[in-house]
Amino acid sequence: MAAVDQPEDGQDVPADHHADESRPVPLGLRARISLSFAVGGLLVSVVVAGATLVLTRRQLIDSRESAAAAVAVSNATRLSNQLTHDASIEDLPAIADSLTKIEGFQRLIRLGDTWLPAPELGQEDLPPLLLQQLSDRVAGQQRASLSGQPHLVVGIPLAAFDADYFAVVDLADVDDTLGNLQIVLFGASIFATIIAAVFGAWVSQRTLRPLRRVRSAAEAIAGGRLDTRLEPQSDPDLDRLADSFNEMARALEERILRDARFASDVSHELRSPLTTLKASVGVLEARREELSDRSQTALTLLSDDLDRFTRLVVDLLEISGYDAGAAALDLSEVQVSQFLTATTRGTGPVPIHMPGHAGDLVITADKRRLARLISNLLENANRYGDGATSIIVDEDGAGIRIAVEDSGPGIPEEERAAIFERFSRGSSGGRRGGGDSGTGLGLSLVIEDVRLHGGRVWVEDRPDGKPGARFVVELPTAAESQL
Amino acid sequence: MMGTSILIVEDDERIRTAVRLVLEEEGYHVDETESGEAALDVFAPSPSDVVLIDIMLPGIDGFEVCRRIRRLSDVPIIMVTARDDSHDIVAGLEAGADDYLSKPFDPKVLSARIRALLRRARPSEAAHSHLVVDQLELVADEGTVRVAGQEVHLTHTEFRLLVEMASSPNKVFSREDLLAAVWDYDYLGDGRLVDVHVRRLRTKIEADPANPRYVMTVRGMGYKLQT
Incomplete structure (x- = not known):
């Protein structure tokens, strides 16, 4: 009902606004799809990253351990070969120096009760459990934290001597590698999550594109273009949706057109008997003096209600023309002041105020519809507003405004939209004006006529503060823009 | 009556x-x-x-x-x-x-x-009851119209439309003027009556109705009889 928009004074807007704020806004389908993709991406990347970390760690440490063990075994064998039974602790460094050295690899050697320590380690740093095991002459290896760093300690007893060979391998670089890997995997997970979200957004947009088409089609139908249909879709699921939608639209169109046709047919069928009635009543009116008082009263009733009924049928025909979308403008140049003078002739004189420069204002409009529009407003003023007090014309570059003012009680704010509805007579409207001869369609025809001209109509208080209503019709100066 | x-x-x-x-x-x-x-x-x-x-x-x-x-x-x-x-x-x-x-x-x-x-055809100004424009001759009192000497049959209404415009040659008559003078309609009458009658009139008196010589359309204003 864009055409009945009241001037924006924002009286009843805040209530709605608050309601909106307190209600949690549900996520849209697109946001939900994107979010699901993001969560999925995050989960997958976390699982992959975790598995990668665990496997890599195991792999790295295993290979490190087996390498260390191999070197330790080979060194222990060589040590055993070079060692003599009378060798003392002093001989050991020379032998030890000849053994294979690799980075992060230290060795300790026990000979009898004496130890050859490593540069940074002594026998007290070795895990006691391993020492215990070695004292049983069994080789072993154990991970241990030495000076806060992870290390692998391999102990091998030299079978022929009362001696043990210990290799201590620093595992810190493995941890460094794993740490770096962790950072990389974390970054990759974040990246994968973002990519998944973006992909989700794209997918949802693609998936919802047909839905957007459905939406525009639905809006077109709501806007009155009843013949709007969806094109067949390539996807079988969507095609079914399109079929159902089209089926619904077709049924709707058929039904609306059938209703409109029914109203039109009924009105047409009423034209013939009404013609007979009007002609017959006309004959009686011509011979009114020959009738008794009682018959004259009856004739007046008959005549008045026949006029009202005729107007109802004519208005219904017009409305059904609008409903069937058959209404078309028959545009011509309309000289506004002459036009208003001619239009008000039938309803009694109403002062017309034209701005000085608009004395010979000419607009392009459908003269018949415009005349009906103005006389409907004048009649409305007669019926509910004690008669129109003035017609005020106002014009600017965008359009022309014709205001009809009355001196009635005015129309309460909350009824201003409803009075334009069919067969609506505001609570204050129905009770006044005794012999109500309205059809209840006048103002709804006004709104249709105005809309067809591409204009709008609204009702407001009189600007001079006196009681009364002011109906304003605003028409674009170039009405042909509608056709 | x-x-x-x-x-x-x-x-x-x-x-x-x-x-x-x-x-x-x-x-x-x-x-x-x-x-x-x-x-x-x-x-x-x-x-x-x-x-x-x-x-x-x-x-x-x-x-x-x-x-x-x-x-x-x-x-x-x-x-x-x-x-x-x-x-x-x-x-x-x-x-x-x-x-x-x-x-x-x-x-x-x-x-x-x-x-x-x-109503009888009565031009607003009797002075032009006899008018000759180019090949067109109008004798309002006799109710006759001749084009190139040949009498043309106009309907009652077409004739009155022509007589009305002939009362002030070259003056522009709005549709409303003509509706009032010929049909006795007020300003709200149907302008299509005038348009269609002008069209019919042209087919009878103009050599080429699409490019009229006598009854001219004045865009956005109305019609006039051009001398």
């Missing part, structure tokens, strides 16, 4: 009777027929002064009846439509009707229409 005869062509007997009563009340002599064929049978031997034709008729339709009567006579014809359809109205006027009424019409309006169509 006595002696003026009106022919009603209407298939609905009740409407026919009621309209006859109205017109007889006004003092007209009324003939009724229920079909186009019957109407032509009645009209041909004794032409009426005004014909009222319903568009929707069994057999030949109202448009065709109108065209056939036009071949016989310049009598004023009023079309009665059951629809406000613009096509019907324009088609009726182009078939030769002088005016139209939509059902249900007010009997007072019907009487007013008939009176307006029966």
